[in-house]
Amino acid sequence: MIMRHKIIDGKAISKQIRTELKQQTETFHSETGVLPGLAFILVGENPASQVYVKMKGKACAEVGFHSVTKVLPADISQQELVKLIDAFNNDPKIHGILTQLPLPDHIDEAAVIESIDPNKDVDGFHPINVGKLLIGLKTFRPCTPAGIQELLIRSNIDPAGKHVVVVGRSNIVGKPIANILVQKQKWANAVVTICHTGARDLLYYTKQADIVIAAVGRAEVITGDMLKEGAVVIDVGVNRIDDPGSEKGYKLVGDVHFASAVNVASAITPVPGGVGPMTIAMLLANTLQAAREQIVG
Numbered sequence: 001m002i003m004r005h006k007i008i009d010g011k012a013i014s015k016q017i018r019t020e021l022k023q024q025t026e027t028f029h030s031e032t033g034v035l036p037g038l039a040f041i042l043v044g045e046n047p048a049s050q051v052y053v054k055m056k057g058k059a060c061a062e063v064g065f066h067s068v069t070k071v072l073p074a075d076i077s078q079q080e081l082v083k084l085i086d087a088f089n090n091d092p093k094i095h096g097i098l099t100q101l102p103l104p105d106h107i108d109e110a111a112v113i114e115s116i117d118p119n120k121d122v123d124g125f126h127p128i129n130v131g132k133l134l135i136g137l138k139t140f141r142p143c144t145p146a147g148i149q150e151l152l153i154r155s156n157i158d159p160a161g162k163h164v165v166v167v168g169r170s171n172i173v174g175k176p177i178a179n180i181l182v183q184k185q186k187w188a189n190a191v192v193t194i195c196h197t198g199a200r201d202l203l204y205y206t207k208q209a210d211i212v213i214a215a216v217g218r219a220e221v222i223t224g225d226m227l228k229e230g231a232v233v234i235d236v237g238v239n240r241i242d243d244p245g246s247e248k249g250y251k252l253v254g255d256v257h258f259a260s261a262v263n264v265a266s267a268i269t270p271v272p273g274g275v276g277p278m279t280i281a282m283l284l285a286n287t288l289q290a291a292r293e294q295i296v297g
């Protein structure tokens with residue numbers, strides 16, 4: 001039998017954060033007369049990106065933010081895109097800028113990220129902010145890793161002194177969550193191991209983990225027999241697998257094989273409804289932080 005309290009409910013935690021942010025936004029607005037403003041830039045017609053941007057715009061409206069979405073043709077030049085970003089960099093109503101990734105192949109993603117004012121880089125991807133995160137300075141934590149830390153905090157799971165094994169070393173999840181949790185700071189101070197495809201024996205590492213963070217991008221590769229009894233399992237993965245029995249013909253699963261892991265874990269995030277809903281909540285939190293820093297200092 002699955003004990004319900006084992007399941008970390010990201011949907012409920014995200015809702016709670018968005019309720020708090022709505023109140024904080026009202027207070028900020030009454031004190032400064034300013035609404036936090038977020039600009040979304042979408043290049044091309046990637047259906048997943050369109051859905052994400054729509055969801056993020058809706059979330060902005062719900063907490064009372066000002067938001068603007070610019071949809072650009074897939075063949076736009078890098079120069080034109082950077083020109084638009086620069087206009088937002090100089091727009092006092094905009095405190096955060098998000099360029100939805102991935103960008104078309106002819107555009108240099110790194111150059112585009114670097115063209116965003118680091119003070120408005122609410123995704124936390126600008127090299128200046130990545131550097132600040134690494135050396136433990138205050139900055140924008142990238143949204144998905146920030147969401148993971150927030151899930152731990154609000155579930156009262158303190159990573160301090162624990163062995164955290166992160167599976168995956170991407171710049172948007174694996175590396176930043178490792179950087180966050182290794183800091184000598186509150187709700188961090190963990191011993192962190194990062195695994196990737198170069199790990200000869202993944203099981204050797206995951207078996208030692210007090211907390212496993214799976215950001216692998218492969219369906220259900222972390223199974224219950226790879227975990228230590230009582231481990232905390234944070235599943236970042238979102239994978240579509242065939243499900244002929246369902247209406248859509250597919251279902252979403254994580255990088256963790258939930259059915260076997262739930263029997264071994266002391267706490268686990270489900271997919272969907274775990275890490276996923278936290279990303280947008282943290283984007284909103286970063287945008288309010290950006291507005292505060294730009295207006296109040």
Ligand code: NAP
Nearest residue numbers: 144168169170173196197215216217236237238275276279
């Ligand atoms: P990614 O860029 O594809 O990186 C995957 C990482 O996993 C790589 O570092 C890769 O190693 C490693 N890896 C792959 N197979 C492995 C294996 N068999 N053993 C050990 N390591 C392995 O993925 P990502 O962008 O970090 O995303 C990871 C997952 O999280 C995806 O399912 C994605 O959809 C999901 N995601 C969810 C959210 C959200 O919920 N809000 C946000 C972002 C991502 P190498 O470096 O050696 O290739």
